[in-house]
Amino acid sequence: MARLGDRSPSTILRRRSFLIGSAGAALAFAFGDVADASQVFPPSKHDTGDTSFAPTMWYSIDPDGIVTINIIRAEMGQHVGTSLARILADELEVDWTNVRINHVDTDPKWGLMVTGGSWSVFQTYPIFSKAGAAGRLALIERGAELLSVPVDTCVARDGAVASGVRWITYGEIVKAGINRSFTPEQLDALPIKAPAKRRLIGRKVDALDIPQKIDGTARYGIDAHKDGMVYARPILPPTRYGSKVIAVDDSAARNIKGYLSAVILNDPSDTVPGWVMAIAKTYPAAIKAADAIVVQWESGPTASISEADLQNRSRELIADPSTGSILDTGDTDTEAVFKTASRTFEQTYTNATALHFQLEPTNALAFEENGTFEIHTGNQWQTLILPTLAIALGRSEPSIVMRSYMLGGGFGRRLNGDYAVPAALAAKALGKPVKMILTREDECRFDSARSPAVQTLRMAFSAEGEVIAMEHHAAAGWPTEVLAPSFMPMGGNGVPYDPFSINGADHWYEVGAQKVRAISNDLAKKTFRPGWLRSVGPGWTNWALESFMDEAAHEVGKDPVEFRLSLLKAAGRNAGVAPNSVGGAARQHHVVETAAARAGWGEKLPANHGLGIATSFGQEREMPTWVACVAHVEVDRTTGEVRVHKLTSVVDAGTIVDPGGAMAQVEGATLWGLSLALFEGTQFVNGQVEDRNLDTYTPLRIGGVPKLDVTFVETSEPPTGLGEPPTTVVGPAIANAIFAAVGIRLRHIPIRPDAVLNALSS
Incomplete structure (x- = not known):
């Protein structure tokens, strides 16, 4: 394991994989080099009477019982500090009114400081749970000593240790002095609360950063x-x-x-x-x-490069079988199966360049x-x-x-x-x-845009209409290749790939032989600096995948919901593994089934109205968030405009730590997906993006917001990500609903009215 003092880029970037490992390994990383146990629980100075107690580097308790929790994640409107602090505070058994958060500056001791990929709660949950449990145990032991009672008679609650009718506050314990240390093995062995005993996780609490945002003291x-x-x-x-x-x-x-x-x-x-x-x-x-x-x-x-040049280069690369990285998806020998197939089906999907347009340049x-x-x-x-x-x-x-x-x-x-x-x-x-x-125009030109992409998908069927093989070939500019190349794993053919440009294509459907090929568009890399945009790779891979699954269902005369359910078998590599993907495809099966039922799948609709469904596991197989969305749309045959009446979403993200934050994240991600599906997109002209302000780049407006029906699956499984997965299902759900409404297939996003009219007239 790399020491926290080792700051080489390759070491830093490898830590993502390290953190996804066992809880014990994550804790060893989080608490630093613990050869000297006092580095984990430094002794308090008993003679000062006012020294704060810092059980770990992640928080401290002062003599007034105020708990200050150190947050390495960025606050950008999602109340991340509140979500993370409540994990620790719940295990520590502290009154929420005594909790404060501190967004820290860079320091080698914090390790990898990153807020993205829907990782914050997922990565922090095991670390903060154990940190809080360790502090609670230390305080109970010292509290029992100060109360002169057996430790097994003591419990911690609301920032105090009690034994019968006697009690002592955390602040008083800190004033008296406390000295306790844990080895990494002891930390790993610490039990955390059963879900039924949680007092903060999953409950409504006030976000800790709201007062500053309201009174203007928050600093951007x-x-x-x-x-x-x-x-x-x-x-x-x-x-x-x-x-x-x-x-x-x-x-x-x-x-x-x-x-x-x-x-x-x-x-x-x-x-x-x-x-x-x-x-x-x-x-x-x-x-x-x-x-x-x-x-x-x-x-x-690249002064003369256009959007068409970038897309054509992707098509050339896909057509060359020697290019790209092949993911390890089990049996990747699809060519032999395709040769024996009774029927094959193939389609290509594209997406435009997309910009970030965050409010603060x-x-x-x-x-x-x-x-x-x-x-x-x-x-x-x-x-x-x-x-x-x-x-x-x-x-x-x-x-x-x-x-x-x-x-x-x-x-x-x-x-x-x-x-x-x-x-x-x-x-x-x-x-x-x-x-x-930067001005808004400067920002657009300097933006790390989401790359335009081209994807070709193929499927092979048996004589009975069963899926026996599938291929997914995706070409785009790779942000990780440019910005963090050491972060790229090796493909099965010995070629590294950008996981954030192909995640989502390595799906949980049982399709027999499966090949997923990720291809870097070298011309895109020379023209601009590809960037990560909310939902990253699945924002385009799932657009293609779920549009294709819908088309494949109709190709063999099956209902799109039943077709998906028949392939979500939770067997083999799709069965899931502990701790984060327990249940595997069975959980995705459940959200698809539930979303379809809630949306009234199969019910008769007025003319030019339709329902479409799409599903996803979110970002990564190691931390799947199972999502299904049903879109109800109406298509105006005269103008080509698509009106989304309702989006019905069902989400299984494991334990929901912050219910209010979770709902806000899903609603925001869903509307972001809608905006990308129907409105957001630009193109390269002469080596630069064409749209440079919100007069021509037109995201979703408030008048276009549909009714949202969001349901969370109740479960005690570990929490996974919420900020991005719901984004990925909206685009294909809308495209599939358009087909159900008026019988046309749109294979490019954003879906503009002129594209709808052209398809209707062809």
């Missing part, structure tokens, strides 16, 4: 301030890579009040090649100056102080950008600190912290604090 990256700072706005080059500055003419900018200078960035990390920064005393002056400065560039090689404040280079910004993956900053600045990684702020929306854009680099380089060049804020 865009609020960061440093005395003496100047403002910067970038002047972006014509291509993402390869552009070189030939000349800069700032004569017009010199007439702008507050303008200071233009800085050409020298970036050894190649994160922002060809950038020029307009520097001013105020941000409005920086905006005006950037528009006035004339820069002459030598363009990079990316920004960063950077400066050096007392030998430390500080970056003040909202970020979803702090430990990912630190090595890049070290290269860009030419200094050691430990001398750089990312200060934590709330995020005005993340959606995966802030997993890539590239926006910290130009601010840091400008601050280094000027020798003073620089605050960079």
Whole structure:
């Protein structure tokens, strides 16, 4: 196991797989190097009388009984601190009114700091459960000693240890002094509460960060301030890579009040090649100056690339059987089966480039102080950008600190912290604090867009209409290949692949021989920096998969629900394994069956109305969140507009830690999926995205929000992710409902009215 002090990028990126392992291994990682047990439970200073007790690095208890819990996840509107704190507080048996959260800055001791992939609760649950249980045991033992009673007569409740009618508060125990340590083996062996004894998990509580958000004291990256700072706005080059500055003419900018200078960035990390920064005393002056400065560039090689070029390259790659990585899905020898099939079926699906459009544009404040280079910004993956900053600045990684702020929306854009680099380089060049804020147009051009993708699926049937083989070939720009290549596992054919560009295609259906091929679009990688966008790979893989499953059902004359249920057999690799996928495909079978029943599947509908279904296991087979969605749509044959009347969703995400947060996550993810299905999408024109603001890039508006019916399956299984899986099922459910309503198949998202009209007229 890597020590927490080992900060090489490859070690950091391997920790994701490490954390998914056994609870014991995760705890050993979480509590650091525990050869010296005092590092886990450092002794309190009994003679001070006011020393806080820090049972683990994850929290401390002060002499007033206030519990402060350290949160390494980013807050971007999802109340992640509340969700995670209640896990620990429940096991610790503390009164919720005495709980506080602390969003920490970067430090090697925290390990991997990332908020994405719907991982936060899933990864933190075993660590915080054991941490809380350890603290409770330590407090009970010390409380019994102070009460002079046998420890087996004591219980912990609401921040106190009681024995009969006698009791002592946690604060009083801390004042008296407490010294307790646990070995990793002891921590691993600690029992956690039975579900019936939980007092906070699954119950309604007030979110801990709401007061600050209401009274304006919450600090977002865009609020960061440093005395003496100047403002910067970038002047972006014509291509993402390869552009070189030939000349800069700032004569017009010199007439702008507050303008200071233009800085050409020298970036050894190649994160922002060809950038020029307009520097001013105020941000409005920086905006005006950037528009006035004339820069002459030598363009990079992708200046003429279009969306069609990117899609055509994906088609070429899919047509070449030697390209890509083959996932380990058991029997991958599909070719032999296809040759014996009585019938085969094949379709291709595409999706457009999509942007993030988070409310708060990316920004960063950077400066050096007392030998430390500080970056003040909202970020979803702090430990990912630190090595890049070290290269860009030419200094050691430990001398750089990312200060934590709330995020005005993340959606995966802030997993890539590239926006910290130009601010840091400008601050280094000027020798003073620089605050960079991108305009909305700048943000769109610099966005880590979701790649356009092409996917071809094939299925083979026996003479009896049974599925005997299936193939899924997907080509797109891979964000992980660009941003975190050490994070890519090896495929069965010895070629690494980006799991976040193929997750979802390795489904839980029983289809006989199964081949899943993931292909990196090299032209996309050269044209832009592919990014992770909410739901990541399953946002497009499940679009193709569930559209195809619906088409395959009709191909063999079967009801789409019954066809799916017949393939969800929970056998072999689809049976599931402990602890996170117990039940396997049987749980997906259940959500499909339940969603169909709740939506009234099979009932007669008015003309031009239809129901469509889609299902998913969410992000990863190691942490499946079983989701099914039924869309009720109405198609206007005159305008081509698709109106979604209702979305019925059933979700099995294991234990629901935060009911209110869970509902908000599912509703938000569902509407995000609807927006991507019908409204959101742009295209590359001359190497740049065409749409650069919300006047032409038009997400779902409030008037288009349908009725939502969300049901959670009640279970005591471990919690899995909720922020993204519901996104993946909405698009295919809508497309399948359109077919049910008017008999046309749409195989590209977003589904525009003109595409509907063209299909109706063909």
